[in-house]
Amino acid sequence: DAGITQSPRHKVTETGTPVTLRCHQTENHRYMYWYRQDPGHGLRLIHYSYGVKDTDKGEVSDGYSVSRSKTEDFLLTLESATSSQTSVYFCASRPPGRFSYNEQFFGPGTRLTVL
């Protein structure tokens, strides 16, 4: 978890409300990722970023948007939270370059409950 923090760590919200999760890294990594982890599923990629203001969709992007205005911060927004978005959300980052193919560094996670 070193160098990557997530906030908040826990959040309970109601259906229909907007929610923003924050990921902050101090490693100056170019690439950042948002995943969700649910029972019975492996981690699934929501969105990722390959630089400031450069983002792309992952396999489960519906209902989520992201923004990256600074290298160190990657925000995940649920515009109108639904119960199906109850999950544990992980942020990850990695440095650029072919020889870093093997390492994504994960944050501690945010447990989100949508009632």
Add this chain to the structure above:
Amino acid sequence: KNQVEQSPQSLIILEGKNCTLQCNYTVSPFSNLRWYKQDTGRGPVSLTIMTFSENTKSNGRYTATLDADTKQSSLHITASQLSDSASYICVVSADFGNEKLTFGTGTRLTIIP
């Protein structure tokens, strides 16, 4: 569809014993395979990474093997310790950019004294 399957889903062993976790994958094209350890309430931490040309790699008491022909990998833990209690996740990358990772659902390992 790319898939990673792990077995067993859960495992309980006595402290000091050895164990082996299995991972089968159908990911193409294959770039590399890694094993992560995830403690309860924490993010995954990388243990080992192997490309198709590597068939074994060690990290302390953890030894991973890879058979790219049969698309199988295993993680062997020697002389288990209580701190080894965690979920172990097999992850396969389909490209060098790491954007196409397929995660297994993990094996939940519990070490009892």
